[in-house]
Amino acid sequence: MTVSRMREWTEEQTCLFQESLLNWYQTEQRLLPWRENTDPYRVWVSEIMLQQTQVATVIPYFLRFMEWFPSIQALAEAPEDRLLKAWEGLGYYSRVRNMQTAAKQIMTDYGGKMPKRPEDISALKGIGPYTAGAIASICFHLPEPAVDGNVMRIYSRLFSICDDIAQAKTRKIFEGKVRQTISPTQPGDFNQALMDLGATVCTPTSPKCDICPLAAYCSAHHAGRMTDYPVKTKKPKPVPVYYLAQVIQNSRGEFLLEQRNSQGVLSGMWTFPLREVTKAAYRCYLDGWRSYQQSKEAPTLFDLVAEDDGETQANAFLEELAVFGSQAVWQKQPVGEVTHIFSHLKWFILLASGFERAGSELTLKENQRWVAPEDFAAFVFPKPQQKMVALLYKNNILKSVSDS
DNA sequence: AAGTCGGGGGA
DNA sequence: TCCCCAGACTT
Known part of the structure; x- marks a missing residue:
């Protein structure tokens, strides 16, 4: 076959391709409960359940769901707790809530029957491009693409498509390719055949090209590069960084803020003083707090830091702590934890709240300043600082004007 | 465009 | 542990 090297197929080649796929599907298709007929309600429910x-996993859920809610009307009228019970363990619970919203839409707008126009189908809550295409092609025999992860994998191999499937816009490229090649007479079977092929033959890691009905048409197979496709960039996981935040008030009710240096993340911005600690230390403080929380003799965060063996703790921080320990009175209980994800970093911030010790003025560093809460608005706070301030309000360490 | 939403299975 | 799986919605 020379077909495989062609980027565009002739009409005849396209027909042969469709025939190969459909013939394979006829003998190899999986017997699934939602394939007993093409009732739009059953197809709809199955497609929603099968998302991710x-x-x-889906089969028992599907059967029970059909018993409990046998029609669109039954779904529309179902009590929410019953609905959630039916979904318990499936995950992505908004799926079932959206489905009921859509069921109500169908009852009021379409007399209780699934609409047939693709644009009407995809306007329903929870039905996106994939599911709309699946329903339109399977139930109403419309030549609509239903592009999911499987289809992108198969087509990227068929045509050696290098576009990154992690990017949202790439789906349109594959939809275009499917539109060019979908069977006009059996679009539903065609789409379902792709699903089965992706699940059983054209698998992510070790595709079974020797039994694949499309091998003769497959560019990647011809080149022996099956596992180079699909191209998917994986974004590096944000590196965790751990901080203690020192939330200190003086007798005038002002808070200590510190300006970050001109290098690195959030350069020049103002936050509560943040001191980086190791992961082990951070965990130690969290665990220590939790285990002490029952007893009356709960330590302050800084007691725990002082108990630290030093191996998990930077010396500079310990020295600074000695000063703060003597000049500030720390609360026994933690304020709480704040996390924030940057593109390349994930910050874990444990907040400790304290007060300047009476009669001993805290010695401020060059980049530190006392600031009244009313003046916070004059600062452009970075997101982590905003989250910390929000947490202080929540814990009534900061009081909003309306409360007072 | 990126973040979020769950849980199970396989490498 | 990490990735993947019949994705869609929100910000």
């Missing part, structure tokens, strides 16, 4: 969920 494997077939074997």
Whole structure:
């Protein structure tokens, strides 16, 4: 076959391709409960359940769901707790809430029957491009693409498509390719055949090209580059960084803020003083707090830091702590934890709240300043600082004007 | 465009 | 542990 090297297929080649796929599907298709007929309600429910969920998991859920809610009307009228019970363990619970919203839409707008126009289908809550295409093609025999992860994998191999499937816009490229090649007479079977092929033959890691009905048409197979496709960039996981935040008030009710240096993340911005600690230390403080929380003799965060063996703690921080320990009175209980994800970093911030010790003025560093809460508005706070301030309000360490 | 939402299975 | 799976919605 020379077909595989062609980027565009002739009409005849396209027909042969469709035939190969459909013939394979006829003999190899999986027998699944939602394939007993093409009732739009059953197809709809199955497609929603199958989003990010494997077939074997879905089957028992599907059967029970059909018993409990046998029609669109039954779904529309179902009590929410019953609905959630039916979904318990499936995950992505907004799926079932959206489905009921859509069921009500269908009852009021379409007399209780699934609309047939693709644009009407995809306007329903929880039905996106994939599911709309699946329903339109399976139930109403419209040549609509239903592009999911499987289809992108198969087509990227068929045509050696290098576009990054992690990017949202790439889906349109594949939809275009499917529109060019979908069977006009059996679009539903065609789409379902792709799903089965992706699940059982054209698998992510070790595709079974020797039994694949499309091998003769497959560019990647011809080049022996099956596992180079699909191209998917994986973004590096944000590196965790751990901080203690020193939330200190003086007798005038002002808070100590510190300006970050001109290098690195959030350069020049103002936050509560943040001191980086190791992961081990951070965990130690969290655990220490939790285990002490029952007893009356709960330590302050800085007691725990002082107990630290030093190996998990930077010396400079310990020295600074000695000063703060003597000049500030720390609360026994933690304020709480704040996390924030940057593109490359994930900050974990444990907040400790304290007060300047009476009669001993805190010695401020060059980049530190006392600031009244009323003046916070004059600062452009970075997101982590905003989250910390919000947490202080929540814990009534900061009082909003309306409360007072 | 990126973050969020769950849980199970396989490498 | 990490990635993947019949994705869609929100910000």
